[in-house]
Amino acid sequence: MIRIVLLVVWLLLSAWLVIWTGEGLFGVNQRESILPFSGEDTLGGPIFIGVAWGLLLTFGGTMSGFGRRRKVRGESQIGVGRLVEISRTGLTVNDVPQYDLFIRVTPGVGEDFVGQLRMLVDHSEIGALQVGQPIPVRYSLSDQDTVELADITDPAVRDAMLQWRIERGLIDPRLVRARTSGTQVPASVLEVRPTGRRLEGQSELALKVLMAPEGAATWEADTTVFAFPEAISRFQVGAPIWAFYRREDPHTVAVTVEKEAGR
């Protein structure tokens, strides 16, 4: 809104200066002017208006480029994006460099788009950002230029991530009920073998897991899971993971790497 007001003011000032120049070049009786603020004092008007015009141009124009929107406009949705490119903006704040992260978002409906996320990233954390990595984001379908980082600890974001995985078929339909409404228990990987299927950049693993609920007998179950290449090491034999099952069907098991809070 304020940008539009500034633009209108700037255009009015531009028009004033153009007319002033035109009168100076073509005017016959230059004592008479159609312009406001150009009375007998012929210096004050052009100087004030010219300076205001120049300052608006300098600080309104380029600053609007620097101060581009950070917040997502309109109704925001949670989705999963994939990091496409990282580039430094050249700015540092307290020696923490600012980066532009370009994220390709696959919305629930509609085509993919690339949005921008500008943030400060510490030197020690930048190594964790790799092209191709999935990132939970808040996005808006009406303004696709900007995306926001979604907080993965937020249950709503977790649910959205889970929903996204289910929609993409990254969780086997047979396992969905166990994954969403089952009981969470510690488990360990007994066997792991890739099935060869790939989906959304993730590879499917066939696992045999040892379910080990606290204070109860253990049992073995077979399951499958889709994992990003960088997460596959978390499913090596012996790795501690978390599993979900429903009481009436303890052999239909869904697994995940990290414990889910509140389950």
Add this chain to the structure above:
Amino acid sequence: MSVLDTLIWLINFPASHGYAMVFIAGFSILGLFAMSAPGAAPGVALRRLREREGLLRGENAARGWAVGTALRIVFRILAFVMVANLVIGILSLTGVPITRAYIHEHGQPTTGTIDGDWVTFTTSSGIEYTIESNFFTPAVYPDRDAYLPYGEPVVVRYLPGHPQAFVIDSSQGPR
């Protein structure tokens, strides 16, 4: 009306408004160059990436691109014009007769009267011009600081094609 006359007439505008021009140019050059910089428009990087990912769609995007480029070119031209204005303004303020000498030499003489900062003269075609000659950049040549009493007729020399470019001839005025 030769090309040189037209050029002098154009240059005479910032020269005769030197004081205001120095302020206008001084405060706007930075902004103009910033606006015309290749990466000035926000979203250039975004656009490049969308192109690479094959997600750029619609002629809308192409038209926006063309408008952006055209604006940048306009701002770049304006930036160089402003630099020229700044130089001309400063020279004129410090008393360098950039355009005055040419106008004095090629101008058509007539008589005019001075009223404050305003000079009134009638050209051979019978049109009466009232044009400013202010304290900071007086249109007086060859002696910029010559004393010219109000009310007395003075000799004015103007370019026939563009009477807005004029000088008061101080070598022939009343002493």
